[in-house]
Amino acid sequence: MKNISEILENVKTVGIGGHIRPDGDCIGSCMALYLYLRKCFPEIEADVYLENPKPVFDYIDGMDEVKTEAEEDKVYDLFITCDVSALDRLAVARKYFDTAGKTACIDHHVSNRGFADVNHVKGDIGSACEVLYGLLDADKIDQSIAIPLYTGMAHDTGVFQYSSTTPETMRIAGELMKTGFDFSRIIDESFYQKTYLQNQVMGRVLAESILLQEGKCVVGYLKRREMDFYGVEGNDMEGIVSQLRLTAGVEVAIFIYELETQRFKVSLRSNGKVDVSKIAVFFGGGGHVRASGCDMQGSMYDVINNLTAEIEKQLAEE
Ligand SMILES: [Mn+2]
Secondary structure, three states, X not given: OOOHHHHOOOOOEEEEEOEOOOOHHHHHHHHHHHHHHHHHOOOOEEEEEOOOOOHHHOOOOOHHHOEOOOOOOOOOOEEEEEOOOOHHHEOOOHHHHHHOOEEEEEEOOOOOOOOOOEEEEOOOOOOHHHHHHOOOOHHHOOHHHHHHHHHHHHHHXXXXXXXXXXXXXXXXXXXXXXXXXXXXXXXXHHHHOOOHHHHHHHHHHHHHOEEEOOOOEEEEEEOHHHHHHHOOOHHHXXXXXXXXXXXXXXXXXXXXXXXXXXEEEEEEEEOOOOOHHHHHHHOOOEEOOOEEEEEEEOOHHHHHHHXXXXXXXXXXXX
């Protein structure tokens, strides 16, 4: 596909959906596509489905129109997923995807095998927003559409810092910036800002983190009773694993928290030598070469041992 208009012929209704626990790139790509359709194809009736987007993204136009539940019985001519790596990751709108006349998938996950009729998947691009930008007419992108695109690009590149950031990424970000918006505020408030409590929890995890494999691997963890003590949930702990990754000498950072007794959510970050997407896929998860995640069962020590054994294998091959 070269342009989104290619799949819009004879289409009167479009549903758009993102993945479970939507992040900035997911919300940004879904909203940018929604706002673009609304502006450039006003004759098409479009709906956007997102699982409880966080209020920090309320600066994006149209957030008050997002549908968080698949209440109505509706059959769309076309259903488009954005930033969804596999069908079981699609949130809220699965029934609309299954019944739609035609489906399309716009994504950037290397693990995406192409689950829609039209699959536009670019595994080498840093964000779904950047992939989506390539499908839009640049001269039709106004500030309202540029803001969610910029948000997603900034979020999934760690504010234009990960290796997935290319000269083309920066060129596009520059084009978007020309529409004139407060980019430093967007980055601060949607990406870096934490509540006092979230900072306290990060401090605790860092203080108790352990170095393994001669300092090549750092592990941070939080048990259920500690999470309950602070009153935090999974989404309060974003950014912790990225901070752990910045430990000097470390190749892989692991952050683990307890979903329930003996069941853990695992986040992995690599500085490049280890492909953590392989490790996550091995344990039933997925993601990218330098950032991935999975759920694991057993004691905390089993989980850490199993993960570090896989890391060790890759470091030995290196
Ligand atoms: Mn993404």
